[in-house]
Amino acid sequence: MKHVLKILTILVAISAFWIGLLQASIVPRSHTWLLPIYFIVSLGCYGLLMVGVGLMRFPTCPQEALLLQKDIAEAKVFLKQNGVDVGSD
């Protein structure tokens, strides 16, 4: 099944549930009408939250840059000794 169909299925299921709620009027209708807005807002909040958390916990590796510089220096010495042209970039 194409992935977009899976997502649409979920959306249809949610809307069916919502329409059911509207018909049954267990909760007052005025509240039920607002549910899709809550849904979209909470989806947006989830997205922003995930981006925020991801940003705060973004793994960085400054020490790797230093290690790489060492490796580059080592490689240059070896390559120069063995006749590989690493002079200018």
Added chain:
Amino acid sequence: MEEKEQKKGKNKYSIIIPTYNERLNIALVVYLIFKHLRDVDFEIIVVDDGSPDGTQEVVKQLQQLYGEDRILLRPRPRKLGLGTAYVHGLKHASGNFVVIMDADLSHHPKYLPSFIKKQLETGASIVTGTRYVKGGGVHGWNLMRKLTSRGANVLAQTFLWPGVSDLTGSFRLYKKSVLEDVISSVVSKGYVFQMEMIVRASREGYHIEEVPITFVDRVFGSSKLGGSEIVEYLKGLAYLLVTT
């Protein structure tokens, strides 16, 4: 040939590196690969897209040093795109595993042993490097770049459920047959190519494992991410939603 090698229980790894104007970086990467893969049978396939800076001359010097059977230069006349570079390199690969990595030192060869180890332990069809788990990481990105990256990742995780944490990373090890299978169904170009590869592989049910890698942004030369890449990414995301 592939079967024969597998019967002997001996794996060979073909490392495909596409290059364009990477004369210094390719030499450094080759040195580091030989440094970190000592007891492994491997070959390096450099696919150079007609670099004007003399990348191919440097590769020829490296062939003198390390041997023409270990470093294969398979140039193309001009820039023809990343996806086709892998297809081109794959044609000349004699190993039963293929590693694809960038030449610009953002992918450090010291992680190659962990890719190989992970594959041997799990029997995975694909091992992909991820920057977003413990032990991985990124260096040299400003806040904007991090924000874009996280936003893109959240979007992809929410809509595609790809089953891997790092979709756009391009440091990966494939079983050769799996790479051949997946690459034949991929149509995206450039930036989205890597994402489509891993999503298609995941949908086809291939066993995918991850290893942490660190990513130090281009040391020599400039990085290539701009506004048009974001648009391309979103297009790619929509394309994958309806086709996979």
